[in-house]
Amino acid sequence: MIKDGYYHFSNDLEAYPEALCYMVYSMRGPGKTYSFLRYCVENKKKFIYMRRTNKSVHLICTGRKNPLLKKDPSPFAPLNRDFGWNILPTEIEDGIGVFFQCDEEENPEGERIGDLLSLNKVMDSKGSDFSDVDFICLDEFCPQTHEIVRKTEAEALLDFYMTATRDRANRGLPDIKLVLFSNTENISCPITREMETIDDMVYLNFNLDQTHLYKEERGLLLHHISLEEAPAAAKNIEAGIGKLMKGTKWADKALYGLFANNDFTYIKKLPMKHMKPYIELIYQRKRIFIYIREADGMFYASHVKNDQSIYFYDLDREASRNMYWVEHGRELQIECMEEHFIFENYSYYDLIMHFKEILKV
Secondary structure, three states: OOOOOOOOHHHHHHHOOOOOEEEEEEOOOOOHHHHHHHHHHHOOOOEEEEEOOHHHHHHHHHHHHOOOOOOOOOOOHHHHHHHOOOEEEEEEEOOEEEEEEEOOOOOEEEEEEEEEEEHHHHHHOOOOOOOOOOEEEEEOOOOOOOOOOOOOHHHHHHHHHHHHHOOOOOOOOOOOEEEEEEEOOOOOOHHHHHOOOHHHHHHHHHOOOOOEEEEOOOOEEEEEOOOOOOHHHHHHOOOOHHHHOOOOHHHHHHOOOOOOOOOOOOEOOOOOOOEEEEEEEEEOOEEEEEEEEOOOOEEEEEOOOOOOOOEEEEOOOHHHHHHHHHHHHHHHHHHHHOOOEEEOOHHHHHHHHOHHHHHOO
């Protein structure tokens, strides 16, 4: 176990060797990508490093040659500086690149070290064989607020992961491990929704003394890196940008690793006394029950089951989800905005408040 003030991907691998997916997020600066790439190179593990857009891949491959940029945007730039490597990316086509160790004239030496791929390119790469890699790593799985995100990107990522891992078991090879890194932007995004990790991430967001949550039945590790784990990342808190932005929402997100962009005001548990069944929903094969307290008109969304709901909608079916939106969807959004709605889990709040965005109604 390495302890030097920074995050080390090898520590998660050592502690949770059976995990299939490592979902790691934090404040900015603990060294997530740095440690992952360092581990892969030092242990001769092949990898696919992914960013969201073709433009990002192009910038990584060509940025070092742009005189207007003040630093090399390649994720290997700090590793090359610290270890004397010269690992450079080469663009193969739009959205695809390859990393090689190069000589002083930037000529590749030996076999490729890893691949570079955009998430937007994944749909065009279904027939490609990436099964010789050990890791697939997507950086910034929680998009920044200014990014344009495809609603189907999570499905595309998981389909690609399934394609890359096919036939490995038949050849006696271990599973490819999926690595997801992000800064704490918006806790609700296509990937967290599709992987159904939102409520677990909310739990870690409020229980700061617990940094890891391992879902053994799924082989899924969630790791919310704390300042105590990576104290080197805290050096910006008391000076520079930390001093300038102290006490702001931006500081909570960037410097303390909290999901400050999200509103958790309405997430709490209510006693069920005097609550009457109102609506039952099915979403992602799970049942959600909405109750109403007639005394004050307060609504409550819970997992607590009943067989007496007045209305029933299966949101996994198109016709039923459209009917829900027409009959109750907008009404319940307004009740929430008027602070007449409490939710047991954040995923319930997300579904009600962002219904049209999530289900494309």
